[in-house]
Amino acid sequence: MASASARSEQAAPHEGDSSALRAAAVCVAFPTVVHTLLFDLVQGTPRFLAAAQSPPNADALSIADRVRASLAMLGSETGRQLLQDGNLITPRHPSGDGVDLLVMTGLPLQPFTACIVPLDDDPTLPHLLRNALQRAPTAVAHAPANSSSPTLRAWLREYRPDVLVMTSSTVTPPHLDACREGIYELIGYAVPPALGLVIAPDAVQRALADEFGATLELVGVDPSVYPPPAIATAIAKEMRERYRQAARSQLAPLTPFPAPIIDLLEAIERAASFIYRRTNTPTLVVSATAGLSIALAAEGHLRLRYWADRDMSAEALAFLTESASEITRWLPWSMRSDELTEWVLNRTVRPAAQLIDERDRAIAAAGIRVLLQRALHDLDTPPPLPVQLICCDPALYALGPALATLTLLDSCQPAPAGGRVTLAFDDVYALPALGALAAIAPAYAAAALEEDGLLPLAECLVLNEPLSQPGTLAVRGQLVQGQARRQFSLPQGSLLRLPLDGTEPVTLSLQPAPGLTAPLPTLSEPLTPPWPALGVILDARGRPIPLATEPEQRRTQLASWLTDVTAGESEA
Amino acid sequence: MSGLSTTLPQVKAALTRNVVLRVERHSPLAGQPMVQAGLPVQPATPVLTAPASVAQPLTLAVARELGIAPNEVGRHLVRPLGAAVAQGEPVAVARRGLRSIQVTAPTAGTLEAIDEETGTLTLLPTVEQVQYPALVAGIVLSAEPRRVVLRTSGDVLSGCVLLGAETSGRLLVLVDRPDRELSPELVTPDVQGAIVVAGMTVGPATVQRLREAGARGVIVGSLTAETLRDAFAIPLSSQSVGWGGQSQQRLRHAFRQAPLSILVTEGFGRLALAAPLFQRLQQANTELVALLDAESVPDIGRPSCIIVREGPGASTEIPRYTFAPGLIVRRTDPRGLGAVGVCAGEPTRQIPQVGSTVGWSVPVSFAPGDTVMLPIENLEIVAPEDKAAR
Numbered sequence: 001m002a003s004a005s006a007r008s009e010q011a012a013p014h015e016g017d018s019s020a021l022r023a024a025a026v027c028v029a030f031p032t033v034v035h036t037l038l039f040d041l042v043q044g045t046p047r048f049l050a051a052a053q054s055p056p057n058a059d060a061l062s063i064a065d066r067v068r069a070s071l072a073m074l075g076s077e078t079g080r081q082l083l084q085d086g087n088l089i090t091p092r093h094p095s096g097d098g099v100d101l102l103v104m105t106g107l108p109l110q111p112f113t114a115c116i117v118p119l120d121d122d123p124t125l126p127h128l129l130r131n132a133l134q135r136a137p138t139a140v141a142h143a144p145a146n147s148s149s150p151t152l153r154a155w156l157r158e159y160r161p162d163v164l165v166m167t168s169s170t171v172t173p174p175h176l177d178a179c180r181e182g183i184y185e186l187i188g189y190a191v192p193p194a195l196g197l198v199i200a201p202d203a204v205q206r207a208l209a210d211e212f213g214a215t216l217e218l219v220g221v222d223p224s225v226y227p228p229p230a231i232a233t234a235i236a237k238e239m240r241e242r243y244r245q246a247a248r249s250q251l252a253p254l255t256p257f258p259a260p261i262i263d264l265l266e267a268i269e270r271a272a273s274f275i276y277r278r279t280n281t282p283t284l285v286v287s288a289t290a291g292l293s294i295a296l297a298a299e300g301h302l303r304l305r306y307w308a309d310r311d312m313s314a315e316a317l318a319f320l321t322e323s324a325s326e327i328t329r330w331l332p333w334s335m336r337s338d339e340l341t342e343w344v345l346n347r348t349v350r351p352a353a354q355l356i357d358e359r360d361r362a363i364a365a366a367g368i369r370v371l372l373q374r375a376l377h378d379l380d381t382p383p384p385l386p387v388q389l390i391c392c393d394p395a396l397y398a399l400g401p402a403l404a405t406l407t408l409l410d411s412c413q414p415a416p417a418g419g420r421v422t423l424a425f426d427d428v429y430a431l432p433a434l435g436a437l438a439a440i441a442p443a444y445a446a447a448a449l450e451e452d453g454l455l456p457l458a459e460c461l462v463l464n465e466p467l468s469q470p471g472t473l474a475v476r477g478q479l480v481q482g483q484a485r486r487q488f489s490l491p492q493g494s495l496l497r498l499p500l501d502g503t504e505p506v507t508l509s510l511q512p513a514p515g516l517t518a519p520l521p522t523l524s525e526p527l528t529p530p531w532p533a534l535g536v537i538l539d540a541r542g543r544p545i546p547l548a549t550e551p552e553q554r555r556t557q558l559a560s561w562l563t564d565v566t567a568g569e570s571e572a
Numbered sequence: 573m574s575g576l577s578t579t580l581p582q583v584k585a586a587l588t589r590n591v592v593l594r595v596e597r598h599s600p601l602a603g604q605p606m607v608q609a610g611l612p613v614q615p616a617t618p619v620l621t622a623p624a625s626v627a628q629p630l631t632l633a634v635a636r637e638l639g640i641a642p643n644e645v646g647r648h649l650v651r652p653l654g655a656a657v658a659q660g661e662p663v664a665v666a667r668r669g670l671r672s673i674q675v676t677a678p679t680a681g682t683l684e685a686i687d688e689e690t691g692t693l694t695l696l697p698t699v700e701q702v703q704y705p706a707l708v709a710g711i712v713l714s715a716e717p718r719r720v721v722l723r724t725s726g727d728v729l730s731g732c733v734l735l736g737a738e739t740s741g742r743l744l745v746l747v748d749r750p751d752r753e754l755s756p757e758l759v760t761p762d763v764q765g766a767i768v769v770a771g772m773t774v775g776p777a778t779v780q781r782l783r784e785a786g787a788r789g790v791i792v793g794s795l796t797a798e799t800l801r802d803a804f805a806i807p808l809s810s811q812s813v814g815w816g817g818q819s820q821q822r823l824r825h826a827f828r829q830a831p832l833s834i835l836v837t838e839g840f841g842r843l844a845l846a847a848p849l850f851q852r853l854q855q856a857n858t859e860l861v862a863l864l865d866a867e868s869v870p871d872i873g874r875p876s877c878i879i880v881r882e883g884p885g886a887s888t889e890i891p892r893y894t895f896a897p898g899l900i901v902r903r904t905d906p907r908g909l910g911a912v913g914v915c916a917g918e919p920t921r922q923i924p925q926v927g928s929t930v931g932w933s934v935p936v937s938f939a940p941g942d943t944v945m946l947p948i949e950n951l952e953i954v955a956p957e958d959k960a961a962r
Contacts (some may be wrong), residue, residue, distance in 0.1 A: 053931070057951045068792035113821075129673030153626075158825050181628055189600050190718070309819065317819035342840040343906050345797075349732045349839065350818050350904040354949045357907035417678030 023092040023099040026433035029108035036070040048452035051428035105158040105436035111137040115161035119173030132232035136239035139308035149178040162295040168200035262436035271435030282387035288395040314351035319367040330366035332559035372411035384415035384543040397425040402566040419521025424454040456532035465518035467542030473513035474540040495564035582892040605715030613706040620704040635691020638666040642691030707740040707862040725886035734875035736833035740862035741788040747771035751844035756781040763787040779803035789833035793845035843910035898957035913938040
């Protein structure tokens with residue numbers, strides 16, 4: 001399971017021997033904050049013990065200092081000493097101080113910026129390369145079509161790419177001269193890309209190498225020689241490796257051996273693969289921290305994609321690339337497009353602030369719904385999505401349990417076979433931490449993931465079919481727990497939350513309203529604790545979710561859905 | 573590692589008084605420094621000169637134009653390689669019968685090279701040179717082709733964004749309150765060459781008036797989306813072509829194109845300039861100030877207004893603070909943005925919910941009876957304790 005490169009970095013005494021591993025710390029690092037999670041054996045089983053983060057708005061701390069600060073904080077939280085003179089204590093002492101293993105993950109550096117410059121008008125290769133680059137920590141930008149030379153020069157100067165990707169299917173590409181001038185421009189400004197990828201026939205590669213080979217590291221691939229999927233895989237791998245090397249250079253040595261670095265995407269990919277193999281259900285993992293990452297595991301495949309320029313904080317500017325009405329239509333009140341613009345700009349320039357106001361959270365949720373929907377379309381898996389498990393990261397969970405649930409339901413519109421979908425959350429970056437740990441100690445990580453990787457957010461039962469008569473009865477039902485019975489009914493177009501508590505198992509039965517032909521979701525076995533934070537959510541809005549077109553009606557609809565899901569939230 | 577002695581962050585305040593600062597003047601293209609280390613400079617002193625743009629070589633098809641063999645181009649040049657030529661000046665001439673045929677320079681430049689295989693001549697166009705002034709009074713610490721580092725001293729007010737170019741000028745306070753909007757009729761002729769303190773915000777009409785009157789820059793609490801769109805034509809609507817890349821970089825680039833320099837201290841919308849900052853600006857009325865990008869004041873790391881104050885006693889270290897009672901702070905979350913209050917107690921660690929990461933929160937008093945517990949991520953320190961400044 002572990003890649004060769006990851007293993008070669010691992011020089012700890014327990015290499016390849018998970019049984020010798022007792023305590024592990026995993027740093028999930030982002031440019032301005034580092035979260036560190038501590039795992040240790042509890043009664044022989046690897047368990048999550050605690051998490052801590054570096055001071056979020058401290059000035060002038062390097063990434064290595066932030067790692068140390070988070071380890072210091074973790075030590076203070078747990079009463080274990082993890083650092084001595086600024087260095088990690090390793091291996092773990094019998095007293096519990098120190099750890100046997102430190103692993104780095106996250107996106108400690110800004111992603112590379114890759115600019116795709118098509119040298120001809122064939123869109124196939126640029127599309128393929130965009131998808132490949134989005135499997136690595138890369139912000140991908142695509143040159144405007146048919147750019148004139150001055151336009152392309154200005155565009156490249158603005159983006160200052162770390163990686164310039166040039167594509168052509170022909171030996172005499174019509175835009176080669178414009179691209180050459182663009183490269184001269186970058187060199188003049190002393191911002192030459194670290195790497196130039198030339199996916200073009202040999203003659204084009206040679207022409208560019210003759211001119212820029214001394215200034216620019218160029219790597220060429222002839223698309224007529226290698227199959228496109230192999231090119232895409234190689235490029236994604238290369239970009240990940242380069243990111244790993246760049247991250248390593250930023251981390252002062254904390255241990256006598258270099259800590260393994262697994263980027264956030266690889267960590268998510270590994271965690272999603274494990275969950276899919278373990279549960280054997282179509283699974284979607286969504287992360288909205290430092291960009292938007294989606295891993296969709298279904299039908300024996302895992303699709304991973306990363307959009308560096310979309311999230312709810314530093315990259316909230318992505319909200320403005322949609323029409324404002326696309327975003328504001330998800331708000332239960334009226335908002336002018338200028339207000340949205342100001343909100344987005346304020347969020348972009350001060351991304352670290354927590355959204356503690358309900359209105360702010362609603363705006364963020366509206367934006368991320370649209371970005372998620374667009375991401376699923378980009379992944380060629382538009383909603384409704386036949387997934388049975390959706391996992392969200394701390395950034396999404398920070399919207400609050402009810403709004404996070406509604407946001408995931410609205411954007412993914414899960415329509416699983418059998419009508420049952422589980423929503424789960426990760427509030428401390430345990431999923432990427434354990435995904436990264438899995439690259440080094442797979443058995444240890446699997447055991448910890450099994451126990452502590454995710455927390456249940458809601459068990460959702462959805463009516464998959466289009467429902468045409470909002471307000472009329474959809475289902476009646478009964479929830480039984482021990483001697484207690486709760487009967488309920490649910491109209492079409494609504495949601496119902498059934499909070500769960502107590503210790504006894506719960507059974508749920510549903511009966512369709514007369515005339516309803518849609519198949520009803522079923523629970524094949526009783527639900528048992530631990531209970532999801534929100535309990536059971538019945539979603540009788542049908543698929544696709546019918547969002548009203550008339551503004552006032554739509555706002556009423558959105559407000560009522562939020563009320564449906566929020567009802568009794570304090571009990572959660 | 574100063575941040576590690578305690579698990580609370582140590583941060584700089586938005587208002588820093590009497591400190592020694594490094595100011596860096598950069599040119600995007602390599603140029604020539606115009607000063608030497610150790611020399612004193614004034615705000616208007618040019619410290620660096622550099623080309624305005626990259627010279628893109630032009631290829632002139634001389635052999636084809638003159639009807640000569642490719643390897644004969646050198647013999648037909650009017651001036652030797654390396655010589656400068658003016659726009660329209662002949663660069664190569666040939667006789668064809670009784671007629672004289674010539675190739676002229678499409679732009680001023682330098683004759684760079686001949687390719688005898690293709691019969692072409694490379695002309696390197698002359699590009700305009702830009703001079704970069706010091707913008708602050710101080711001493712030159714180092715001078716390189718792309719960067720001159722100066723040492724200055726004074727007070728620093730940091731903001732959240734700077735639109736337009738870096739600039740300097742005499743400060744002119746045109747409003748009497750930090751929550752007042754500067755209207756066009758309040759713009760007086762003496763704004764020419766000045767940095768105007770405009771209170772809460774400026775609308776498109778006022779921006780137009782300030783530009784017409786020759787103001788060099790403006791300091792405001794906030795700008796509305798309407799002003800960004802109508803006064804600066806910054807494409808922030810759905811019509812803008814996809815942003816792509818990383819937002820901060822894209823935003824900086826878009827804002828840099830603004831035709832008037834504006835330092836925004838609080839954010840976007842209609843937000844009053846923080847009172848402690850406004851009071852300091854009032855005190856500095858008519859003094860020389862500079863509006864600088866974050867990259868130009870690396871010790872601060874944010875776009876700033878520098879009120880230069882020469883003389884002894886300046887601290888050589890930028891003070892940092894941990895959240896503590898009495899500090900003046902402002903909110904940074906969108907809903908509460910710009911609200912100024914005072915830390916009313918010690919920070920405490922709070923666990924939002926079981927299993928969640930522990931975070932720091934601090935009580936902040938915004939008015940008598942209005943004390944709110946806020947996460948420290950949602951606060952910036954404006955200034956050390958100064959109750960009179962609230």
